Amino acid sequence: MKEKLSQKFSRGDFLRAAGVTGALGVSGTLLGAHAAQGQGRDYQGQDSGMGGMDHGSPKASEAMEDMHFGFGGKGDVDLSRFDPTEFLRTFDYGEERQEGGRTVREYEVTAQDAEIEVAPGIMYPAWTYNGQVPGPTLRATEGDRLRIVFKNRGSHPHTMHFHGFHPANMDGMFEIVAPGQEFVYEFDAEPFGSHIFHCHVFPLKEHIARGMYAAFIIDPKEGRPEADEMVMVMNGFDTNFDQENELYAVNTVAFHYQRHPIKIKKNELIRIYISNLLEFDFINSIHTHANFFDYYPQGTSLEPSEFIDTKGFVQAERGIMEFRYKFPGLFMFHTHISEFTELGWSGLFEVVE
Numbered sequence: 001m002k003e004k005l006s007q008k009f010s011r012g013d014f015l016r017a018a019g020v021t022g023a024l025g026v027s028g029t030l031l032g033a034h035a036a037q038g039q040g041r042d043y044q045g046q047d048s049g050m051g052g053m054d055h056g057s058p059k060a061s062e063a064m065e066d067m068h069f070g071f072g073g074k075g076d077v078d079l080s081r082f083d084p085t086e087f088l089r090t091f092d093y094g095e096e097r098q099e100g101g102r103t104v105r106e107y108e109v110t111a112q113d114a115e116i117e118v119a120p121g122i123m124y125p126a127w128t129y130n131g132q133v134p135g136p137t138l139r140a141t142e143g144d145r146l147r148i149v150f151k152n153r154g155s156h157p158h159t160m161h162f163h164g165f166h167p168a169n170m171d172g173m174f175e176i177v178a179p180g181q182e183f184v185y186e187f188d189a190e191p192f193g194s195h196i197f198h199c200h201v202f203p204l205k206e207h208i209a210r211g212m213y214a215a216f217i218i219d220p221k222e223g224r225p226e227a228d229e230m231v232m233v234m235n236g237f238d239t240n241f242d243q244e245n246e247l248y249a250v251n252t253v254a255f256h257y258q259r260h261p262i263k264i265k266k267n268e269l270i271r272i273y274i275s276n277l278l279e280f281d282f283i284n285s286i287h288t289h290a291n292f293f294d295y296y297p298q299g300t301s302l303e304p305s306e307f308i309d310t311k312g313f314v315q316a317e318r319g320i321m322e323f324r325y326k327f328p329g330l331f332m333f334h335t336h337i338s339e340f341t342e343l344g345w346s347g348l349f350e351v352v353e
């Protein structure tokens, strides 16, 4: 039933459900609603972007609420199943132990089919690592020995293909793991950087579009400066299987960080491990409002290569963003591809003193 509903929902339906007439109107409305909440004011006096309506009437407020939550449905997803706010700062360091004088980290990853909620009321039949999309963010330090016990409990063959150095037989390319089978990947963590892993079974685009990807962070031995760290995986979902995405997001749930702004502290160093796993669309991007960030391509250097406020990404491109906000308040971050913004890839930082 749920699957049927999601399959019927097209890209155009999302736009119509949201009442979208133009990019500015929608962004203004969303931001206006949140700004009003954040500052304890009501919607009156905010530029709602709803030309021709009496902003002060209860009906208008209701309409605003509808538009605000209208993106992908009313209300919220079931956060007890997957909460993108929690995912943001969750790192899986595996089970750590010493073997022959070196650090070994053992991880358990299970492939499984799972219905995931990608927008309020919109279910998607995903193929996942550990029942979630993105999969767990695996993290280690350069030089650690990694052992990843991969169990395929899904209905299709899968693998784990890590970006980084490893022997040919650990590439997750030829060692297809059939349903019910297991495979143990073992290799050294190198080079340090902001990496990814994903399934490499063909048809590749389906295995990726279904959700088989995650971030893979290798820290430099000397570490990086203390920061509030988070992971953002840019993705999208083709809910009616027409090889085109109906909605877009960071960390899966459309508009999640719009509904639940990311709280950060004024002047604190923020570090984001960001990657693009979007399928079907060739390019994605991130733009931070009222700020610029240091950017480290692939995270393989300790020196930033750019100081920018917008960065484009092809598929599998990733890096590290570092910045601080010097003013308190709500600041939008979103892809600068306006169409994707309106279909879910948009959020807010809430900078507090």
Ligand SMILES: [Cu+2]
Pocket (backbone or CB within 6 Å): 127, 157, 158, 159, 199, 200, 201, 207, 212
């Ligand atoms: Cu797969």
